[in-house]
Amino acid sequence: MALIPLISKFNFYQQIRLLLRTLRDGEKTDEALLDEALHLTSTLSLNAPEGDVESLYQTAPDQPLTLTAFHHGLTGAMGALPAVYTEWLIERQHRYSDGSARAFFDLFGHRLYCLDYLAWQKNHLYALAESTGSSPLNMAILALTGLTNEAPFPAMVNHAALFAAPVxxxxxxxxxxxxxxxxxxxxxxxxxxWRSVSDEERCQLGNAQHRLETAPMLGSARxxxxxxxxxxxxxxxxxxxxxxxxxxxxxxxxxxxxxxxxxxxxxxxxxxxxxxxxxxxxxxxxxxxxxxxxxxxxxxxxxxxxxxxxxxx
The missing domain is CATH 3.30.300 (GMP Synthetase; Chain A, domain 3)
Structure with a gap:
């Protein structure tokens, strides 16, 4: 088992974000990487948590990375389940070397962690931009300024406010x-x-409705x-x-x-x-x-x- 140094021990989402940045290959989506390349589990320790992430390791080179978290899980001192479940899992694992119960809990815990991170990513645009490869605000900015039919090159997006102003x-x-x-x-x-002048604005001889008083204009341009x-x-x-x-x-x-x-x-x-x-x-x-x-x-x-x-x- 190879232990991997933690980059962001006190921020669970930042740690996952940095791991995904390393694992992205341009072919798989973040949802697939979370399911296949990472194994997210909650701690079995009842001690006071020291940050958000407890450990990060990999059992074999071809196995997914295992990240153990203190928060937002089912077990542990900060888990959603009562402490008696954590005590029972500790007993099954350390006294009887039985990891089946914890593996069953991890089926739900891993899914909860994945959904939790994806919800966080959706509301943090810098992380969403890294995932999709394009800024999620570009189309919204162009739509608000009426420039959706233009080519969305960076200069157009950066200067969209110039077109939004009425003056x-x-x-x-x-x-x-x-x-x-x-x-x-x-x-x-x-x-x-020079501007062309319509017939209604010109003075016309013989036309009583277009006199010098109402149409003081000679010629067809001004x-x-x-x-x-x-x-x-x-x-x-x-x-x-x-x-x-x-x-x-x-x-x-x-x-x-x-x-x-x-x-x-x-x-x-x-x-x-x-x-x-x-x-x-x-x-x-x-x-x-x-x-x-x-x-x-x-x-x-x-x-x-x-x-x-x-x-x-």
């Missing part, structure tokens, strides 16, 4: 874009934009300062900027994420601030003018601002 701020948008695309982001508000903002990404290298060009992998995703955050009311434009050092001449056909190629030469490092067109979804 979505400029600072939170900058933080969200910086985290999502790993580039500095800056929002320039109130840059203004400029609103609060209807448009600019998003400036960078400074970034030329290699990083290729992700955000129309042929890049993050081009449509960038526009979709901003639209998802601000909603359909406000319009915006996206500009890239590209940091580029002086390089030699490039052969024709390898670069695109206005994207990663310019005419002329410049010494040192400079910033190049490029505005990107909106995609058609």
């Amino acid at each position: 979505r701020s400029m600072v939170n948008l900058e933080r969200w874009l910086s985290q999502l695309f790993a580039v500095p982001a800056q929002v320039i508000p109130f840059t203004g934009g 400029r609103e300062a609060h209807a448009h903002f600019d998003v400036l990404l960078g400074p970034m290298s030329v290699a990083s900027s290729r992700r955000f060009i129309p042929q890049g992998a993050a081009w449509q995703d960038l526009w979709a994420q901003i639209r998802n955050y601000v909603g359909p009311v406000m319009d915006f434009s996206i500009s890239l601030l590209i940091s580029r050092s002086s390089i030699g001449a490039s052969p024709l056909g390898t670069c695109a003018l206005g994207v990663d190629f310019c005419l002329g030469s410049s010494a040192g490092t400079y910033l190049h601002k490029v505005q990107k067109p909106a995609p058609v979804f």
Whole structure:
């Protein structure tokens, strides 16, 4: 019989949790490991308990680990049954070397310990996350913020509170874009934009219902300062900027994420601030003018601002 040092003598649940962490192989569930790899039993000692766990040992390499606990069992000083049952089991085991009675009690005791631990694990989310391999709060957080249809990657869950607020701020948008695309982001508000005007708001000659008094508008569009903002990404290298060009992998995703955050009311434009050092001449056909190629030469490092067109979804 090999004795195994106790890691958490004063916390039964922590001891089981650490044992399961060691025994997990990615194939069996925690319920199966508790039944097959562990044997949980209550103590037969009537002395005052010294913690929650009495001993941990293994009779043979191919046998389950046996953990003897002081609390939450059927026998022992803190057991649910009267002390006379513990005294009788001690007599049967030590005087007559008969372990059948204790083995019968352990059929029920082991099951009680397993159910007790599983109930504890269900209400302690860090232990449940270790068991299932995923955070149990992820889906709940996404559901509360209305993001269950989005891809549940860590950045979305960590910033779900930004989407739950009824008023979505400029600072939170900058933080969200910086985290999502790993580039500095800056929002320039109130840059203004043109909005179409409906026929009901226009002044129409010959129509008595649309006079200058009720519809003081000439033309079919008006400029609103609060209807448009600019998003400036960078400074970034030329290699990083290729992700955000129309042929890049993050081009449509960038526009979709901003639209998802601000909603359909406000319009915006996206500009890239590209940091580029002086390089030699490039052969024709390898670069695109206005994207990663310019005419002329410049010494040192400079910033190049490029505005990107909106995609058609």
